[in-house]
Amino acid sequence: GAVVSQHPSWVICKSGTSVKIECRSLDFQATTMFWYRQFPKQSLMLMATSNEGSKATYEQGVEKDKFLINHASLTLSTLTVTSAHPEDSSFYICSARDGGLLAGGSTDTQYFGPGTRLTVL
Amino acid sequence: AQSVTQLDSQVPVFEEAPVELRCNYSSSVSVYLFWYVQYPNQGLQLLLKYLSGSTLVKGINGFEAEFNKSQTSFHLRKPSVHISDTAEYFCAVTSDTGRRALTFGSGTRLQVQP
Numbered sequence: 001g002a003v004v005s006q007h008p009s010w011v012i013c014k015s016g017t018s019v020k021i022e023c024r025s026l027d028f029q030a031t032t033m034f035w036y037r038q039f040p041k042q043s044l045m046l047m048a049t050s051n052e053g054s055k056a057t058y059e060q061g062v063e064k065d066k067f068l069i070n071h072a073s074l075t076l077s078t079l080t081v082t083s084a085h086p087e088d089s090s091f092y093i094c095s096a097r098d099g100g101l102l103a104g105g106s107t108d109t110q111y112f113g114p115g116t117r118l119t120v121l
Numbered sequence: 122a123q124s125v126t127q128l129d130s131q132v133p134v135f136e137e138a139p140v141e142l143r144c145n146y147s148s149s150v151s152v153y154l155f156w157y158v159q160y161p162n163q164g165l166q167l168l169l170k171y172l173s174g175s176t177l178v179k180g181i182n183g184f185e186a187e188f189n190k191s192q193t194s195f196h197l198r199k200p201s202v203h204i205s206d207t208a209e210y211f212c213a214v215t216s217d218t219g220r221r222a223l224t225f226g227s228g229t230r231l232q233v234q235p
Contacts, residue, residue, distance in 0.1 A: 006164070034222060043211060043225045044165075093164050097221055110223055112157070112165040 002028050004096050006113035013084055014121055021079045021116045023094030029074035030096035034110065035067075038091040050077040084120045092116045123148040123214045127226035135234050136204055142197040142229045144212035154195040155213045155223065156186055165211065171195065172217075182206070207233045 003026040013019050023033055031052050036044040048069050049057040056069035066088075068080040077096075081088055095110040124147045134140045146152065153172050157165040169180025176188040186197045195212060212226040 004164075032221070043227045044223075046222055046224075049222055091162075095165075095223075109155070109167060109170055110221070111167065114164040115162070117162070 002096075002098050002109070002111040004094065004111045004113040006094055006116050008116060009114060010117040010119075012119045012121065015085050016083055018080055018082045019084055019118060021081075021092055021094075021118075023077045023079070023096065023113050025075045025096040025098075025111070028096070028098050030077075030098065031074060032097040033071060033077040034095045034097070035069060035077075035079050036093045036095065038093060038115075040091075044093060047079075081118065084118070086120045089118055089120045092118060123152060123216060123224045125212050125214050125224055125226035127212055127229050129229050130227065131230045131232065133232045133234060134202055137201050139200050140198065140202050140206075140231065142210050142212075142231065144195045144197065144226060146193050146195065146212075146214045148193075148214060148216065151217045152214045153217055153221075154186075154188060155215075156180065156184070156195070156197050157211045157213060158182075159209045159211065159228075161208075168197070168210075202231070202233050204233050204235060206231060 005024045007022045033050040035047045038044045046059050047062045050069045050071040052071045052074050058064045071077040093115045095112045097110050126145045128143045155170045156168040158168050159165050168184050169178045171178050171188045179185045184199050210229045213223040215221045215223050
């Protein structure tokens with residue numbers, strides 16, 4: 001089945017530093033990847049849509065200069081939290097959309113990574 | 122734009138009992154519907170999806186869901202739950218065109234008791 005990995009699984013950093021999170025689709029090509037943020041006991045909130053070879057599309061209220069997204073290849077997207085502060089502490093989850101055509105139809109499904117727990121001190 | 126409502130934030134149930142987790146959606150266009158499960162400190166795992174065709178969809182771990190267009194619902198069911206089914210369940214919707222970003226419901230915590 002489709003597998004998406006994230007690295008690191010958890011990270012602790014000091015306030016003011018930058019943190020990069022990688023999201024990889026391991027066995028399929030993903031022209032579109034999504035980045036979500038999840039606060040404790042809450043649902044997932046879409047932060048941005050990452051498209052291979054083009055600029056990311058950010059949701060309203062998400063600072064694009066703070067959350068830098070790069071989608072350099074069909075299997076890799078990165079999220080960099082710049083000048084992190086304690087309020088950026090959260091669980092960040094990526095997903096990759098498998099829009100490929102299988103016999104009989106499209107899979108058109110998002111597969112999620114295991115998430116990255118970011119703690120900013 | 123789409124929206125998803127999961128009516129129950131928590132559902133306690135005894136082991137081997139049946140369960141239904143409710144999901145209603147709102148959309149002005151045709152949609153795809155999904156159920157995901159999340160275990161503590163993990164990402165989301167796809168349980169099942171409705172893209173088209175038969176309105177009764179069977180997924181992994183014995184779960185199934187029925188798409189009801191007239192009631193704009195996509196309720197998740199399992200005839201007999203196990204302790205291991207204890208987790209957070211999210212219903213999600215996306216339009217069948219465009220960038221296909223998912224809109225999630227607020228989640229339902231299924232707590233299976235022995």
